[in-house]
Amino acid sequence: xxQQKPSGQRKILLYDTTLRDGTQCEGVSLSVDDKxxxxxxxxxxxVHYIEGGWPGSNPKDEEFFQRAHSLKLKHAKLSxxxxxxRKDCAANQDDSLAALVRVKTPVACIFGKSWDLxxxxxxxxxxxxxxxMIADSVAFLKSKGKEVIYDAEHFFDGFKANYQYALxxxxxxxxxxxxxxxxxxxxxxxxxxxxSETVKVVKAFLPEASLGIHTHNDAECxxxxxxxxxxxxxxxxxxxxxxxxxxxGNANLLSVIxxxxxKMDLDCVSDDQMNFLTEASRYVCEYTNIVPNDHQPYVGHxxxxxxxxxxxxxxxRHASTYEHLDPALVGNxxxxxxxxxxxxxxxxxxxxxxxxxxxxxxxxxEKVVKHVKEMENQGYQFEGAEGSFCLLVDRLVHSSKPYFDxxxxxxxxxKDRQISGLVxxxxxxxxxxxxxxxxxxxxxxxxxALDKALRRALEKFYPSLKKxxxxxxxxxxxxxxxGTAAKVRVLLESRDHKDEWGTIGxxxxxxxASWQALVDAVEYKLLKDSKK
Ligand SMILES: [Zn+2]
Numbered sequence: 001x002x003q004q005k006p007s008g009q010r011k012i013l014l015y016d017t018t019l020r021d022g023t024q025c026e027g028v029s030l031s032v033d034d035k036x037x038x039x040x041x042x043x044x045x046x047v048h049y050i051e052g053g054w055p056g057s058n059p060k061d062e063e064f065f066q067r068a069h070s071l072k073l074k075h076a077k078l079s080x081x082x083x084x085x086r087k088d089c090a091a092n093q094d095d096s097l098a099a100l101v102r103v104k105t106p107v108a109c110i111f112g113k114s115w116d117l118x119x120x121x122x123x124x125x126x127x128x129x130x131x132x133m134i135a136d137s138v139a140f141l142k143s144k145g146k147e148v149i150y151d152a153e154h155f156f157d158g159f160k161a162n163y164q165y166a167l168x169x170x171x172x173x174x175x176x177x178x179x180x181x182x183x184x185x186x187x188x189x190x191x192x193x194x195x196s197e198t199v200k201v202v203k204a205f206l207p208e209a210s211l212g213i214h215t216h217n218d219a220e221c222x223x224x225x226x227x228x229x230x231x232x233x234x235x236x237x238x239x240x241x242x243x244x245x246x247x248x249g250n251a252n253l254l255s256v257i258x259x260x261x262x263k264m265d266l267d268c269v270s271d272d273q274m275n276f277l278t279e280a281s282r283y284v285c286e287y288t289n290i291v292p293n294d295h296q297p298y299v300g301h302x303x304x305x306x307x308x309x310x311x312x313x314x315x316x317r318h319a320s321t322y323e324h325l326d327p328a329l330v331g332n333x334x335x336x337x338x339x340x341x342x343x344x345x346x347x348x349x350x351x352x353x354x355x356x357x358x359x360x361x362x363x364x365x366e367k368v369v370k371h372v373k374e375m376e377n378q379g380y381q382f383e384g385a386e387g388s389f390c391l392l393v394d395r396l397v398h399s400s401k402p403y404f405d406x407x408x409x410x411x412x413x414x415k416d417r418q419i420s421g422l423v424x425x426x427x428x429x430x431x432x433x434x435x436x437x438x439x440x441x442x443x444x445x446x447x448x449a450l451d452k453a454l455r456r457a458l459e460k461f462y463p464s465l466k467k468x469x470x471x472x473x474x475x476x477x478x479x480x481x482x483g484t485a486a487k488v489r490v491l492l493e494s495r496d497h498k499d500e501w502g503t504i505g506x507x508x509x510x511x512x513a514s515w516q517a518l519v520d521a522v523e524y525k526l527l528k529d530s531k532k
Contacts, residue, residue, distance in 0.1 A: 009267040012260050013236040015049040015109075015149070015182075015212065016042050016253060018284065019064075020081050021238075023053075024246035027290070032064050034287045036071070041287075042241070043073045045280045046273030047253070049107060049149075051079045056099030065103035079107035079149065084137040087125045091140035101144045108141045111151035111184070112173065114166045115158030127165060131172040138176035149236075150178040151214060154186045159198050167205050180210045180236050185225060188216025188248065192228040195221075199232035212236030215251045217243060222251035227259055230266070241284040242296065254281050255297050258330050271329075278331035298330045305335040306346075312336055313345035337383045344369055350386070355531075356393050364397045371396060379478045379487050379506040387494070387501035387524035388517075394527060403526045404458060405431040406519075411446045411511060428453040432461045447473060447514045454522065467496045468525045470518075475510060492517040496525060 019035050022028065030038070035052065042050050052068055053061030068078055080103045085094040100108045112134040113119045119130040134150070141148045150173035152158075158166040170181050183202065185195065195215075202211060213229035213236070215222040226237050237260075243252030254277055260266045261274060281299040285292045294301040304327040306312045314321040319334065327334050336349045347368050348359050358364045371392065372382065382389045394400045407429035414423045426449035427440045437457035443449030451470060459465050472493035477486045490505045490513040501524055505516025 009265065011235065011267045012230060013049065013180075013212075014047040014253060014257065014268055015051065015079070015236055015238040016047040016076075016240065017051040017081075017214075017238055017250065018042070018240040018244055020051045020053050021246070021250050022240035022244035022288075025244040025249065025288075026246070028244060028288045030288065032060055032067060035064050036067060038241075038284060038287055039068060039071060039073070039076075039078075041280050041283045043076045044273070045257075045276055046269035047076050049079050050076045051081050051109060052105070054081045055103045056082065056096050062099075062103075065105065069104055077107050077147070078105040079109050080105045081109050081111075084110055084112040084133045085140075087123060087129055087133060091136040094137075097137060097140055100141060100146070106147055107149065108146040109149040109151055109182075110137055110141065111153045112137070112169060113154070113158075114152040114169045115154040116162045116165045118154060118158070131168060134169055134172045135176040138173050138178050142177040147179045148177065149180045149182060149212065150174075151182045151184050153184050155183040156185045156190045156195065156198055157187060159201075163201070167202065170202065170206060170209070174206055174209045180212045181206070182212030182214050182236060182238060183229070183234070184214040185216055185222075186214075188218030188222065190215070190225060191219060191221055192224045195225045196228045196232055199229050199234060203233040210235055212238060213251075214238040216245060217248040217250065217252075220248070222249070223255045223259070226251045226256050227264065230260065230264065242281055242288075242290070242293070244284075244288065244290075252296075254299050258298050258325065262325060262329065274329060275331045298325070299332055302335070303327070304332055305337055307337040310345075312349055316345060316349050335383075347372065350382075350389060351393060353386075356390060356397070358393065358397045361397070367396050368393055379489055380504055381489065382504070384491060385502045385504035385520075387503040388520045391503075391520055391523055391527060400527075403432070403462070403523055407431060407436065409450065409453070409515070411449060413446055424449040426450045426453040428457060430454070430457050432458065435461075446511055447518065450511075450515060451518055454518065458522065462526055464496075464529050465522065465525060468494055468522070469496075470494050470521065471500070473514075475513075478506070488513050490514045490517045492521050494521040494525070499528065501525075501528075 019038060023030055039050055053064050055061050055065050065080060080100050082096045082100045085091045085097055091097055113123060113130055116127060119125055119127055138148050138150060152170060155166060173181055211234040213226050213234045215225040237256055239251035239253035239256055241253060243249040257268055260268045278299040282292060297303060304323060306315050306322060311322045336346055344365050351358060409426060409428040411426045424446045425442050429438050439453045439456040441449055441452035441456055443452050455465055470492060474491040476489045478489050487506055487508050488510050492503050494501055503517045503520035503524060505513035507513040
């Protein structure tokens with residue numbers, strides 16, 4: 001599906017550096033395979049440039065570019081990163097520039113010095129030498145057929161120290177044929193008004209030049225600084241997925257992109273690509289092995305979660321009362337949480353979602369709200385445990401009977417030196433009507449053994465249970481201050497061929513908590529089937 005572009009809409013190019021600057025993030029180490037997978041995600045997301053790494057700096061990046069060469073990208077161009085030539089060597093003799101030519105990417109991005117102090121003290125070159133190094137390097141790469149993006153390192157700090165010199169370095173790169181001059185807030189300390197004033201001066205100084213922005217988040221302004229730069233005339237934004245990067249990270253493209261498109265009405269990615277935003281975030285979390293931040297703007301699990309009773313009733317009437325954007329636009333979902341703040345409206349909203357129709361009965365509503373609050377005091381949390389919530393409503397409102405009755409169970413865990421690992425065995429006695437079943441089963445762990453024994457007992461009465469599987473099992477200690485007497489909360493995720501549901505159990509004993517969640521998982525499946 002092609003997006004209809006209003007004519008005359010300004011186009012903003014997105015330059016992703018997750019695979020280069022993003023990998024500077026503490027705790028992130030990507031294999032070549034991970035990097036290639038992330039390239040696929042970025043291409044699907046619709047970024048225009050993917051910076052793959054710094055060839056010549058390490059063998060992993062060399063291998064990446066070798067393998068990336070055969071990728072068929074639908075959208076993005078691959079870019080390789082490097083620096084301007086060394087001070088006392090011609091551009092065609094420089095190893096780092098040679099590596100950029102060798103990797104055969106259509107784009108090369110090189111950084112050079114903009115801050116006079118860095119030129120004289122870090123490079124130990126004269127100010128004029130540095131201008132020549134920039135011009136030579138850009139011209140050399142251009143002569144090899146590359147599209148060259150010039151990164152002006154420390155531009156904003158350099159501009160403060162000596163603006164005339166900082167501007168001269170840009171002129172040097174532009175004159176030598178750079179496609180874009182990207183202004184870098186390398187130390188990440190700039191604020192939006194500072195960025196704004198500086199970009200304005202650069203734009204007036206080189207009105208013909210295409211400008212870009214590369215920001216870091218040390219003052220928590222990376223996204224704001226990027227957006228402000230665009231407002232002042234930059235038409236390329238560099239950043240990373242989920243804001244990965246060294247120290248406090250780079251500008252988070254996942255926040256930049258929807259702001260450009262929906263709040264500034266600029267052309268950057270299509271509607272379909274935008275719908276992939278949330279998934280893109282999760283994939284990159286997966287590949288970088290970073291736990292997703294639930295509260296990440298736009299894409300976080302909680303980004304459109306409503307908990308306060310007043311909010312919920314307002315959102316139920318009109319979503320925009322407490323939402324800055326329709327979550328579906330960025331591939332995210334609105335969530336209504338049942339919580340201790342829960343008023344009637346949360347419970348009703350949730351009930352509606354699950355087609356539990358009891359809102360016309362005010363007594364029933366009060367009963368459910370009261371019960372939910374009591375259970376939350378004991379440590380239950382119905383966020384993510386919709387199965388348990390529906391059962392609770394069903395029991396309270398319809399006084400429904402349980403599908404089976406536990407008589408007793410026993411779980412044995414045995415460790416034997418002769419056998420590697422542990423063996424768990426569950427023995428179980430349950431009644432269905434006036435029939436009593438007595439079963440035994442072994443499992444990978446005590447919960448698995450209980451699950452198997454329970455199904456063995458129930459499947460002849462309820463054959464649809466064969467279609468149900470346990471997907472995930474999460475345990476959290478909830479009253480840590482109480483030491484060993486702390487309670488645990490067990491959250492089970494189950495599914496059948498059609499749905500997924502979560503159930504919960506709370507107890508000081510992990511087996512008991514697991515059992516509660518397991519019983520709810522089975523009962524919810526049976527309740528759900530009976531409604532059809
Ligand atoms: Zn950077």
